[in-house]
C-alpha cells in the first residue's frame with residue numbers, strides 16, 4: 739500500500755494528520771503538481787480526476803478523495819475512532835465535516851486557485867471569483883465559532899475528521915489571505931488546542 743501525495747497541500751495534510759492520530763505510517767510517493775505530474779500518466783490512471791492524495795492498495799485498487807482514504811484507514815485501524823462510534827455521533831461528525839469541506843474548505847481552495855493562478859496552465863481562472871470566495875470563506879467562520887462555543891471539538895467531546903478538515907482549511911485560509919474576523923474566541927481556543935497536538939504541528 740502506498741500514498742501518492744504532495745507534501746504541504748491541504749488535502750495531503752488532512753490524510754497526514756489522520757494517519758498520525760492513529761499511529762499509521764505508509765510509504766509515500768511525492769507527486770509534483772507544479773510540473774503537472776498529476777494530470778499526466780501514469781498518475782492519471784490512478785485518479786482520472788487528476789488530484790492528490792491517492793492511496794494505492796496492494797491489489798492495485800486506487801482510492802482518491804481524502805475522506806474516502808481516511809474512511810478506509812479507519813476500517814483497518816478503528817482506534818482512536820475519528821468517524822464516530824454510534825449512529826448519532828457518526829451522523830453529527832459527517833454533518834460538520836461536510837459543512838467544513840463544502841462551506842469553508844472549497845471557498846478557501848477557490849480563493850487560492852483563482853487569486854494565485856497556481857493552476858492557470860490547466861484551468862480558467864477569475865480573480866473576481868477568487869475575491870468573492872475569500873469573502874464567502876470569512877463569512878461562514880462565525881458558524882463554526884458558535885458551534886465551538888458549545889462543544890470542545892467541532893462535532894462533540896472528541897476529536898474527529900471534522901476537526902481535521904476545518905483546521906487544515908483554516909491554516910490554508912491564513913496562507914491565502916482570507917480576512918479572518920477578529921472576534922472568533924472559540925475558534926482561537928480550539929485552534930490553539932489542536933496546534934499543540936503533535937499530529938497537527940508535524941503535518
Ligand SMILES: N[C@@H](CCC(=O)N[C@@H](CS)C(=O)NCC(=O)O)C(=O)O
Nearest residue numbers: 747748749771789790791803804805
Ligand atoms: N476532493 C479532493 C480534493 C483533492 C485536491 O483538490 N487536491 C489538490 C491538492 S490539495 C490537487 O491535487 N490539486 C492539483 C490540481 O488541481 O491540478 C480530496 O478530498 O482529496
